[in-house]
Amino acid sequence: MLTRQAQTAVTTALVPRARAPGTLLLVQDFVNTRDMEEGTDELARPDSLRGWLAGRGLLPVDAAVGTADVARAAALREALRTLLFAHHGEPADAGAIGAVNRAANEARLAPRFADAGGYRLEPGAPGVGGALGWIVTAVSEAMDAGTWERLKACRNDACQWAFYDSSRNHSGSWCRMAVCGNRMKVRAYRRRRREGGQRRPEPARPVRGPGSSA
Numbered sequence: 488m489l490t491r492q493a494q495t496a497v498t499t500a501l502v503p504r505a506r507a508p509g510t511l512l513l514v515q516d517f518v519n520t521r522d523m524e525e526g527t528d529e530l531a532r533p534d535s536l537r538g539w540l541a542g543r544g545l546l547p548v549d550a551a552v553g554t555a556d557v558a559r560a561a562a563l564r565e566a567l568r569t570l571l572f573a574h575h576g577e578p579a580d581a582g583a584i585g586a587v588n589r590a591a592n593e594a595r596l597a598p599r600f601a602d603a604g605g606y607r608l609e610p611g612a613p614g615v616g617g618a619l620g621w622i623v624t625a626v627s628e629a630m631d632a633g634t635w636e637r638l639k640a641c642r643n644d645a646c647q648w649a650f651y652d653s654s655r656n657h658s659g660s661w662c663r664m665a666v667c668g669n670r671m672k673v674r675a676y677r678r679r680r681r682e683g684g685q686r687r688p689e690p691a692r693p694v695r696g697p698g699s700s701a
């Protein structure tokens with residue numbers, strides 16, 4: 488007999504989270520380097536940040552990476568997460584947009600035109616600043632492709648995973664309905680019951696007779 492925790496772990500492992508198409512997957516993976524539920528961060532140290540970026544071909548394996556780069560990567564990642572929350576229908580946060588613009592400036596993103604036609608934004612800066620520029624490029628490409636607004640952050644506060652909303656009407660709220668969706672529904676149900684329970688025992692009003700003074 489499995490404990491409830493083990494059952495949850497099994498369910499979690501069995502239900503895959505939707506992955507974004509094209510280069511938007513880079514943005515999704517970048518945001519998900521911080522796992523809220525596990526309490527882990529793949530970019531927390533200079534060497535792990537270098538490993539992550541080099542593993543995707545965005546940075547030479549021997550590039551110099553410092554603690555300022557770790558802070559820079561975290562700032563871009565959390566700004567992107569904030570923008571992914573806005574994809575549930577809220578206005579985008581100006582501070583988060585400012586942080587993405589800063590990353591674009593630091594990367595010195597500029598259009599590079601190809602012989603075959605078309606162009607792409609490419610970073611001119613070296614190091615981590617330039618590597619993070621590729622993530623901003625992927626955001627701009629997703630905007631052009633019309634897929635950006637479908638990358639969302641899970642509305643389960645304990646999760647906040649970046650997921651691709653493949654629902655037909657783009658109304659997905661949770662990375663996995665079977666896990667986060669159910670958890671949030673149970674929580675909302677309990678809250679309603681609690682609030683309903685507080686409201687119900689209203690003090691009985693005194694029955695005022697004709698001679699009552701108040």
Ligand SMILES: [Zn+2]
Pocket residue numbers: 641642643646647648661662663667
């Ligand atoms: Zn979730």
